[in-house]
Amino acid sequence: MTTLDRRLHAYRPDLAEAELKGRVDALRFVEGVSARVAVPVVGLRPEPDLARGIDTELLLGEDVTVFDRADGWCWVKAASDGYVGYLPAETLFEGRPAPTHIVTVQRSFVYPEPELRKPHQAILSMGSRIHVTGEAEARGNHYVVLEDGTALFSRHVQPIGALDGADYAEIAARFLETPYLWGGRSGLGIDCSGLVQLSMLMTGRKAPRDTDMQAAGLGEPIDRSEIRRGDLVFWKGHVAVFEDPETILHANGYSMTVARENFEAAVRRIGSLYEQPTGYRRPVI
Structure with a gap:
């Protein structure tokens, strides 16, 4: 078999x-x-x-x-x-209503009712999907209300699909300073390939989960001289997003955060300890 x-x-x-x-x-x-x-x-x-x-x-x-x-x-x-x-x-x-909205900020609090002074009940990451049943206003603040009566700030969510086609590199930048977490895929902690995948999923694009999968089949291979915003650079076991031809965004174990770094400086730093980049790819945008 x-x-x-x-x-x-x-x-x-x-x-x-x-x-x-x-x-x-x-x-x-x-x-x-x-x-x-x-x-x-x-x-x-x-x-x-x-x-x-x-x-x-x-x-x-x-x-x-x-x-x-x-x-x-x-x-x-x-x-x-x-x-x-x-x-x-x-x-x-099982059997609950389908989500209607998605959290679009790095993290958002869930309140027991539409009132920010109440102790929050949970913290939701960007990419969390919720079923909104209504809206409410309290002291000038606008909330969406969920089926159990809990509430989130309305500006922290959008209807599912609202960001389809948006700039995924801009979404990746929203995760700056998020702690690095091996296997992480949320605004509470994230790894390098998780950053790429979740940022792309937020904009309606599918991406494999792990670095080796992304390096093998996400988009098309390109040359370093062709780099533009949104392209990817791979090392063995690591990936970063080009914010522009000279700057990368990546969750990494050096800063233990999602960081913005000069690409050539990153190549020198990583190369002195590990290896040089293994390839570059352009996701289908």
């Missing part, structure tokens, strides 16, 4: 997703059940074990397909990028 990338194909000796029937060996094949993330952010792990590091993260309102539930864990596949892994069962819900 074919050996497939387990990050993107759900298969184990006992169980596999139905579309892999005939391609992998498994005792059972299932279609899976649709569900949606019910918490602000949750790590997706390669094994059902909180001691294992995260591969990536999913945000409130994102869709998944659940293939298995056991011992308090769900084995899922993310709708946004096809990533497969495990997350705690209590972080999902």
